[in-house]
Amino acid sequence: MSEVQKNNPNVDSTPPQIIPVENPATPGLSDQPTLIIGAGPAGLTAGYLLAKQGLPVIVFEAENQVGGIAKTEVRDGPGGQYRFDLGGHRFFTKVKEVDDLWHEIMREEFLKRPRMSRIYWNKKFLDYPLRGPDVIKKLGPVELTRATLSYFWAQIKPKGREDTFEQWVSNRFGKRLFDLFFRSYTEKVWGVPTSEIRAEWAAQRIKGLSFFSAAKAAFFGNKGNIKTLIGEFHYPRFGPGQMWEQMTEDIENLGGQVLMSTPVEKLEMTDGRVRKLHAGGQVYEPNQVISSLPLRNVVGMADPHPSPEVVAAAKGLRYRDFLTVSLVLDGQDLFPDNWIYIHEPDVMVGRIQNFRSWSPWMVPDPDKACVGLEYFCFAGDELWETDDEELVQLAMRELEQLRLAKPEMLEFGFATRVPKAYPMYDMDYADRIKAIRGWLDGIENLQQVGRNGLHRYNNSDHSMLTAMRAVDNLVKGTDHDIWAVNAESVYHEEEKQDQQQPYIVTPETRAQEKPLHE
Numbered sequence: 001m002s003e004v005q006k007n008n009p010n011v012d013s014t015p016p017q018i019i020p021v022e023n024p025a026t027p028g029l030s031d032q033p034t035l036i037i038g039a040g041p042a043g044l045t046a047g048y049l050l051a052k053q054g055l056p057v058i059v060f061e062a063e064n065q066v067g068g069i070a071k072t073e074v075r076d077g078p079g080g081q082y083r084f085d086l087g088g089h090r091f092f093t094k095v096k097e098v099d100d101l102w103h104e105i106m107r108e109e110f111l112k113r114p115r116m117s118r119i120y121w122n123k124k125f126l127d128y129p130l131r132g133p134d135v136i137k138k139l140g141p142v143e144l145t146r147a148t149l150s151y152f153w154a155q156i157k158p159k160g161r162e163d164t165f166e167q168w169v170s171n172r173f174g175k176r177l178f179d180l181f182f183r184s185y186t187e188k189v190w191g192v193p194t195s196e197i198r199a200e201w202a203a204q205r206i207k208g209l210s211f212f213s214a215a216k217a218a219f220f221g222n223k224g225n226i227k228t229l230i231g232e233f234h235y236p237r238f239g240p241g242q243m244w245e246q247m248t249e250d251i252e253n254l255g256g257q258v259l260m261s262t263p264v265e266k267l268e269m270t271d272g273r274v275r276k277l278h279a280g281g282q283v284y285e286p287n288q289v290i291s292s293l294p295l296r297n298v299v300g301m302a303d304p305h306p307s308p309e310v311v312a313a314a315k316g317l318r319y320r321d322f323l324t325v326s327l328v329l330d331g332q333d334l335f336p337d338n339w340i341y342i343h344e345p346d347v348m349v350g351r352i353q354n355f356r357s358w359s360p361w362m363v364p365d366p367d368k369a370c371v372g373l374e375y376f377c378f379a380g381d382e383l384w385e386t387d388d389e390e391l392v393q394l395a396m397r398e399l400e401q402l403r404l405a406k407p408e409m410l411e412f413g414f415a416t417r418v419p420k421a422y423p424m425y426d427m428d429y430a431d432r433i434k435a436i437r438g439w440l441d442g443i444e445n446l447q448q449v450g451r452n453g454l455h456r457y458n459n460s461d462h463s464m465l466t467a468m469r470a471v472d473n474l475v476k477g478t479d480h481d482i483w484a485v486n487a488e489s490v491y492h493e494e495e496k497q498d499q500q501q502p503y504i505v506t507p508e509t510r511a512q513e514k515p516l517h518e
Ligand SMILES: Cc1cc2nc3c(=O)[nH]c(=O)nc-3n(C[C@H](O)[C@H](O)[C@H](O)COP(=O)(O)OP(=O)(O)OC[C@H]3O[C@@H](n4cnc5c(N)ncnc54)[C@H](O)[C@@H]3O)c2cc1C
Pocket: 037, 038, 039, 040, 041, 042, 043, 060, 061, 062, 063, 066, 067, 068, 069, 070, 086, 087, 088, 089, 090, 091, 092, 262, 263, 264, 265, 292, 293, 294, 322, 421, 422, 449, 450, 451, 452, 453, 458, 459, 460, 461, 463
């Protein structure tokens, strides 16, 4: 029984039952464990579904905690245990199979939560999506006049060229509105000035939106045109990590193994098969392998190395990284929203999460507030390398600058770095993936799944669906193309699944200089 279940007598703790599969399509599946790399949402899904059918599995996890990017950090503090979600994970999917699995794992622990998020600008909260009367009230007469004049100026004298995000948006909305609502958040997310982001990328994201259509929507509503907004989502009582911890426990109850702190280091391959997998000082001889390793790493761990073309492709893959500074503060919540977007250019923080609004059970003391300040960065840059204590101080300074909290409210805080948080789409990434995929297609007992496993900007439902399809391929003998799996989970209004890449010149990142297997 998990800690959570022990603390909550209402939770149904009956272990899951094995429903054995007769004659799995892949020979040897019942005799030799399928080896699964990574105990994030994708790897655990594969492990759970195989174990539930009575098939042996071993899941290898490099860290001492499950959940990958979607884990929950836990710290002791005043009044009990505080829980912190790295990024705020909404559970929402259009795929029934995934939804059913979430409910099967979480049972009564899967809460339905309301969503509230606003833009924080000039020390004011603006409703999101923007509402006309609210914008007018918050902008005030002076700023409103400047924005309107700037809009008309852009119509009379538009910039001739529209090569950049900045030019494209300024021509349509005016320079003033661009500066107020488009520049700072975009620059924080992508790490370059908006003059270095392509106009096509703006056109794709802000497609069909003009000053007048935005104003119309703000005053008269959207009439269902913004399909990506969701007002409610599911969330485990103790944060997303509870889902992955419960899945781990279920796998073990079903007879499978999840080996923590056991990084996979090498994959020996001959004649188009993985013959040996090295992990935690042991060597395993796999029948089948399901891997959620980032593509860069799987190339780096292959022995012998694939062709120089494939190695070069892997070296070129880039990631945008991310760090969260989690703080427990004395006093009431700083705002009622689940999270707020920070459209202030003078601070580095991009978004602030308010964990009590995600789930009240994450914050044990009603007189403490619990927030996560999100900073987008590149692994190895100045922010990433900043000492943890200094990051906590930075976060407190920024909260004070934003007039949301005072330094003396700090109870405790810590920083969590999330490498490879966002696989980056750059000019050549599709060609690179094609080269790596060509090589992987020739390895018959290895299937790549998950977010970085496919270098796709996936939510957890999509990551899990790829694992489900990989399991079907092994057990049912289907021939699903994992790369073609589409969960259509484009509900992140601020993080649509871009087909285009944003950069004019893609930044070279420090992480690229590291050996490929790291
Ligand atoms: C800021 C942010 C917000 C997000 N919000 C949402 C949201 O609201 N809703 C949603 O559904 N999704 C959201 N996501 C996406 C979600 O986090 C991912 O889709 C999901 O975590 C991907 O699962 P995965 O198993 O593919 O990969 P990961 O979560 O990256 O897990 C991979 C696992 O493999 C392990 N591993 C790596 N190398 C090795 C090795 N050599 N040996 C063994 N193990 C190894 C890692 O330690 C990790 O545990 C968000 C992501 C981010 C960054």
